[in-house]
Amino acid sequence: MVNISKSLYCNYVQCKKMVWLLKNKMEEYVETKNEQVLDNGNKVGDLARRYFGNYSLVKYDEVLINMIMDTKKLLKDGKEIICEASFKFNNLFASIDVLKIEDDGVSIYEVKSSSEIKDIYKDDASFQAYILKKLGYKIKSVNIMHVNSNYVLGKEFDIKEFFTVEDITDISILKENEIEEYVKEMNEVLDSNKEPNIDIDKQCFSPYPCPFFKYCTKHLPEKNVFDINGKFIRLNDKLKLYHEGNYSYETLINSVTNEKALDQIDFVLNNKKPKINVEKIKEFMSKLKYPLYFLDYETCQFVIPEIEGTRPYQQLTFQYSLHILDKEDGELIHKEFLADVNDKDFIRHFAESLIKDIPGDGSVIIYNKSFEPTRNKEIARMYPEFKEDLEKINSNMIDFMIPFYEHWYYTKEMEGSYSIKYVLPALYRDDPSLDYHNLDLIHNGGEASSSFIDMIDKSEEEVLKIRKALLKYCELDTYAMVKIYEKLKEIE
Ligand code: SF4
Structure with missing residues (x-):
């Protein structure tokens, strides 16, 4: 009999075919999980243990029985807080993030790094409660601990404020019959050689994108x-x-x-030729005011805030690239800022540098209008002394995504996307200097963000290499906007 872990159980709640494929067709599995999400999960999981004060930890062991035996020993020794407490009932197995043992029963805490509760988390925690109940434990409470997105880091980190704990004991009791039924079905599905006949539907996308989507859509x-x-x-x-x-x-x-x-x-x-709405593009371009500031930000997110005044998952600006064109046929100047990852005041330094580099009243050209202005507003809230300058920069912003979003300029290579990563190669085919694939190490915003954070633990040599790659990547983003500007200017 296959062991049913809490994650396999949650897979089943999402789709019974997924569980069958996990057992029988792993070669069709396409990874959909983001490394950063997994990393955040680990960080928050480790932090949550400290929430309860002194705790005992059951170390991970591939041999599950060893974890179960360690748990038994800790329980016998009268430990009150056990992290990764592991239990098995028939073929059902669960390691509980945090188990609190009191005279009147045990409390289960399932820790999540997200800032809100998804229904699947309730299935996860209820499954754990079901196993413990079957083993004869009295369940005092079942809880989900997750990140409080409203938490703002003050002078000191406050772990009690950082987490939100939600009691789902009543829901877990209501789910007992469902779990009983699902477990019975699951064992049948896992024992069967026949692939379940389930068609594509909402479950393929939610609560998580399914790793077998390619396989299930091969027809x-x-x-x-x-x-x-x-x-x-x-x-x-x-x-x-x-x-x-x-x-x-x-x-x-x-x-x-x-x-x-x-x-x-x-x-x-129909292999159509590009469509260009000359009138709309000319009208759009006529709004530009020199000097032109082509601007792009890179940001990172810390699930556990490290900078005073910031919230969990806040987008923190650590880098910008700026190309400046003072007049139509003027010389193109490049300026940039890249923070030191160990500088606890890097957002302030980012803002100071930006304000110095954009002194004029010309158009500030960005790509995706909501991103940069929102970051500027957040910085202005943190540092009111920059408010006026940042508001001025925001008021001069012009979004170069608009002509492509509105399909005033559209080519088949854009494939319905208006992202700069699609637009640029569609406008400049076969130009290696504009190809993000030719960059070293960093090719998109996600990689820029994780590489910046990764520098915390890297050697001096590696840091230099990453910084070089970050600067090249961000520079290409604004250079791409300059090239788009040139292309749009050609339109008569
Ligand atoms: S792609 Fe959809 S139908 Fe196929 S296994 Fe995944 S969730 Fe189930």
Whole structure:
């Protein structure tokens, strides 16, 4: 009999076919988990142990029985707080993040690094309570501990304020029959040689993107309804179209009404030439005021805030690149800022440098209007002395994404995307100097963010290498905007 862990149980709650595939077709598995999310989970998990004061820890062991025996010993020794306390009932196994033992029963604490509770967390914690109950423990409470997103780091870190604890004991009791039933079904599914017949639906995307999506959609044509930008056709509508058998571009072209989705389909299907709305683009470009400041930020997030005045997961600006063009045929100047990861005041230094580098009243060109202005507002809240200057920068911002988002300029290579990573190669085909793939180490914002944080533990030599790669990456982002500007200027 296969052991059923809490994560396998949660997989089953999401989709019974997923569990069967995990046992029988692992070669089809495509990783969907983000390393940063896993890393945050570990950090928060470690921190949560300190919430309870003195604790005992059951060390991870591939041989589960060793963990179970260690737990038994700690219980016998009268330990009151046991982290990773491990139990088995029949083939059901669970390690409990934190188990609190009191005279009137035991309390289960399931720790999550997210800032809100998902339904699946309740299934996870309830499964653990079910095992303990079956083993004869009296359950005093079942809780989910998660990050309080409103917490703001003061002079000292306050662990009690950082976590929010939600009691879900009543829900866990209500779930008992469901768990009983699911476990019985799960054993049948896992024992069977027959792949469950489950079709694509909401469960493939939520609560987590399924790692077998590619396998389960192998009957679909290469380009299909799930490739259409989700902003143009929402997931529920995509699923409806799919279930109606309307999923190929050939059939969708006759039924989709959203104009941008239609462009995405039509341009690929009919190999269309680029479309350019000259009038709209000229009007857009006429709003630019010199000097032009092409600006891009890189940010990182600490789940456990390290800078006074910041919240968990706040986007912290650690780098910018700035290309400046003082007049139409002027010389292009490049300026940049990259913080020292060990500087506890790097946001202040970022703002000081930015304000110095953008003294004028020209247009500040960004790509994705909500990102940079929101960061500036957050910095202004932290450091009111910069408010006026940052507000001025915000008021001069012009979003270069608009012509592409609005499809005033659209090519089939953009594949429904208006991200600069798609737009740039579509405008400048086969230009290696503009190809993000040719960069060293860092090729996207996610990698920039994790590389910056990684520098905390790196040698001097490695730090130098990462800093060089970060500077190159961010510089390309603003240089890309300059190239887009040049392309849009050519349009008559
Ligand atoms: S892709 Fe969907 S149907 Fe296939 S295993 Fe995953 S959740 Fe189940």
